Amino acid sequence: MKVRTIALSTLLLSSLGASAQVTVDVDAAQKGKAVSPMLYGIFYEDINHAADGGLYAELVRNRSFEDNDKAPEHWKAKGNASLQLISKGLLNKVQGKALEVTFNGDGDGFNNEGYWGIPAVQGRTYKLSFWAKGKLKGKLKAYLSCGCGTKVFASTEFEGKQFSNKWTKYEATLTSKTNHPKALLWFAATGKGKLAFDVVSLMPPTFNNRENGMRPELASMLYDLHPKFFRFPGGCFVEGQQSPDNAFRWERTIGPIEERPGHWNVNWGYRTTDGIGFHEYLQLAEDLGSKPLYVVNVGIWHGGFTPVDSIQPWIDETLNALEYANGPVTSKYGALRAKNGHPAPFNIEYLEIGNENNQPNPREQSDNYYKRFQLFRDAVLAKYPNMHIIGNVASWGTDDPTWDSDEKVELLDEHYYRTPNWFADNFRKYDTYNRQGPDIYVGEYAVTQGFGNVGNLNAALGEAVYMMGMENNSDIVKMASYAPIFANVNETRWRPDMIQFNATRALGTPSYYVQRMMANNVGTRIMAVTQNNPYKVNPDDIKVKPATCAVGVGTWGTNASFEEKALTLEEGATSQPVAKAEVKGTWKKEGNVVKQTSWEEGTVLLNNKLFTSDEYTYKVRARKDKGHEGFLVVFNYVDEDNYCWLNLGGWGNGQHAIEQVIDGSKAQIAMTPGRVEEGRWYDVELHVKGDSVYTSIDGKQIFAAKLKPSTFANFFSSATYDEASGEYIVKLVNTSTEATTARINLKNHKSSKGRVIRLTGEKGTSENTIEQLTNVVPTEEQVSPDADGVTLDIPANSLNIVRIK
CATH class of the missing domain: 2.60.40.1180 (Golgi alpha-mannosidase II)
Known part of the structure; x- marks a missing residue:
């Protein structure tokens, strides 16, 4: 339809x-x-496999065998070989596991699948390295091959007599003679033996040919943005979760990769090698021609905090990091930087004190922020008086965050995740800001509602309008960065992200191209414009209710059952059956009940009646069968870009809402806390009269709202x-x-x-x-x-x- x-x-x-x-x-x-x-920079956070399996060029997954205590995840045995994790006789103190492989005969071996496949590219040379100890008769062959292991794309060999009972690092190069998007890294022996392996690495060519460097095509997309600054390492990644040890601790992320313990990225659900560590962040900023902006932990993590009178170790950690980045080679940490290959200072000039740690609710990663800020600021400026200091303001729950303290701050970090409408409506947001300061850094902003699947043009245009408003007010808005940047399409925890990728391809969303266009066409003087x-048109005079529409039901990542009870139209209304109603999802009819059994988001099953009626009532029985959300009752449906729905048990089964979509842009018309019970039938009634909508559950009204015309078109x-x-x-x-x-x-x-x-x-x-x-x-x-x-x-x-x- x-x-x-x-x-x-x-x-x-x-x-x-x-x-x-x-x-x-x-x-x-x-x-x-x-x-x-x-004005324009970039904000990087390890989210959606932005680092391992993304920007970081490493191709071996679980290279140090630390991802799982019970089994060597992402590694598989071949033939009669046996694999066993060991925790004794390890390479060093930071490695908690190694892999012991028993080769029982010719051809026995094991393989690694990489991050959803290792791309073999004809003519490309890869650097292989690993640590091993033990004894082996014959040879150990390392090669790239397909899943069956029989077609060899690139290979190298190590004589068994090279191995001993002492941990030794082995290195070689492999050059691929063919293309294959999902190769595996294989090891196979020609004789019997037992070897322990650790820190197995396969690196392709990297951006600027850096050791332990970045995936060229992804780093090049960042370079094309010509960012003036590079904010790192997050985001929630800075804070960590569960304990202070889960925060980003910079000293654990530098030096040879075998000396980095890595840690669980609990906030985003996977382990990180910390292969992109503090030094690599600074090196990447330099390679991009941008100034590093370091975000430091103020002793707060998701779920806890260090009391404010005990945060001196966190301050010391920050000062040590700054000495590593900025200190002379005669200083302790400056000398360590030189040892790691960069004698010249990296020169951090921008420091953000905390990440989203100034919410009104202290339970939301916010405790005595202003005192923490003052202690960090004073300690940093005492040693680095020219440092640009950035403070936190409320990052959610308000469109007008404020600095409610007499503490002096140069820049405030505002965050906005909103709709395309919101960004367009706020074209002039900064026109009325106090020119006496503090200045503004819009550190995170993006359309996160009504963006489509991975990020659509409407979202990008809303952001472009907002950026134009920031440019017009860049006497007060000094810096801005879209967030987040990266997502591996195989495991996306946050959407949208302006660069999506798999092992072989990378795409820029329209938002990426807006960022690139705006950053490359900034100018140096603001010009007055009369348009x-x-x-x-007065939006109040516009009728939102479509003349002809349909109704239906749907789900969002949840299984649910529905029984349509009645659709009552006003007297004189016309209706007609549709030849083929639009369907999304997996629907099964059992008597009068239809069940949606897939885990898709935004499934829809429309009633087969297309009607013209300014007033109508739609009654449905609905039951959540399984999943994290509730169910949807669809109304005023015209097409996939223009409709409304009653969302019951949305947002992780915590909110009820009326949502409206106009030209693909979604907005919440009304919201209230609410949840639905699994396995329970609910009687839902929806009454539409012009632009007014009345909804009830089991006879109790939950919404009396009016639809709003979109103000996006302009x-x-x-x-x-x-x-x-x-x-x-x-x-x-x-x-x-x-x-x-x-x-x-x-x-x-x-x-x-x-x-x-x-x-x-x-x-x-x-x-x-x-x-x-x-x-x-x-x-x-x-x-x-x-x-x-x-x-x-x-x-x-x-x-x-x-x-x-």
Whole structure:
């Protein structure tokens, strides 16, 4: 069923046809304040296998055999070989396990599957290293092969007489003679013996050819952002969970990889080798041409904290880290940095004290934050008086976080995870901020509702509008970084993320391309812009309820059963059966009951009636059968981008809500705490009258709400001047579903030539996928200005950056 109603965006821009255009006036003679030279950077956190199995180039998974105390996860025996974890006679004090392999005959061996496959690339040379001890007759062959182990893509051999009862490091190179996306690393013996293995590593070529370095294509995507700063190591990763030992402890992450214990990344559900450690973070910042921004732990972790009068060891840890990064080679930690291959200081200039540790509720990783901040700040500035110090403000629960202390702070870190509407609506958020400071660092922001599957164009355009607002106010908003960056498509714990990847491919979401376009077209002076829109629509006059729609039921990562009881329409309403109602999920009919048995998110089964009725009542019996959420009752359904639903037991079975989707952008209209019991039938009634919605469960009303028109569809503009190139940079965002034209009037300037860099797609919900990387990518074309400016066609759903010489 594909029946469209008149969407809000169409109403807002219906007059913007060939006979109407937006005019944007820029006076070249009126150059404003300087754009912050530090405005756009990147925020890195080990989330979604962003490090191991991601940016970190290591191809062997569970290389030190520490991932599981009972079995060597991701390693398998071949032939009659036997594998056993051992905990005695180990390589060193930081290694807790090693793998003992008994070879009982020719061809016996074992393999490692890598991170969802090891990519063998024809002509690529890999560096193999491992530690081993024991005795072996014959030879030990190491090779890349397919799952069966019979086709050899690359190989090397070690004579059995090389091995002894003393731990020794062995190294070799392997060059692949073919391509295979999911190879395995194999070891096989030609004779009998018993060897213990530890820290088995296979490294491909790395970014800038660094030892223990980064995956080139992922690091190159970061480089293309030209980040002014690099914030690390998180995020919740800084704090850890369960105990202070689970926090990021920098000294445990430096030196040779066999001397790093690694730790469980409890916050995000997997073990990390700490192969990307403190030194690698600093080296990567240098390689990206960005300033390192280090986030330090203030003695708080998820689930506990060190009392504020006992945090001196945490302060000492921070000062030691700064000495490692900034100290001379004559200092203790500066000498250690030189020993690790970097005699020159890395020069940390930016330090954030804590991560999201200033919530009003002290149980939310927040205890005496202002006192902790003061103690850290004073200790750091006493030794590094020019350090830029960043403080925390409330990171959730408010759109207007404040610094409620007399303690002096230079920058405040604001975090916003919101809808495309919110970001567009907050285009002018910073216009009214106090210019006396503190300055603002928007350290984490992203559309996290209404972004589609991996990140759609609507989300990116909302973020682009917000970034334009930050640029306009970069006298107060000094820095900003999107979050988070990376996700391995095989294990995504947080969505969306602006770079998605598997072992062989990487995709940039539309949000990634917005970040790249904006960062590469900042300018140096803010220009005043006067925009004239040939339309004005009062959102209060817009009717949201579609003329023709359908109803249905659904689930979100949960199994549930439904029995439709009644659909009552107003007198005079018309209806007709649909030839094929849209279905998502796995549905099974048993008598009058339908069951949804898959674990998909956003499953839908529509009633087979398409109706026209301004008022209707829909009654359903519903039961949660299994899973973490409740169930959904769908209404006002037009198509997959325009509908509403009553979400009962959402957000991990903790909230009820009415959610509304317009042109793929989702918003919560009403919310209340609530849960549903597994195995219990509920009687749900939903009554719609125009834009008013009334819902009840078992006869008790839980919502009386009114649907809201989307304010997303609009036209936004901003401008800067680039003193280096002599170009005026005008940014135009059309968030509507209608194309228009725009006239840029550049006063007091004779235009000579120009170009436009554009990001657009088939519709606002368009996305890139790991199979289709280029659905939404930037394009560039030349434009021909006249003496006073330029006129352009502006596609629907587009970011347009015009550079006029």
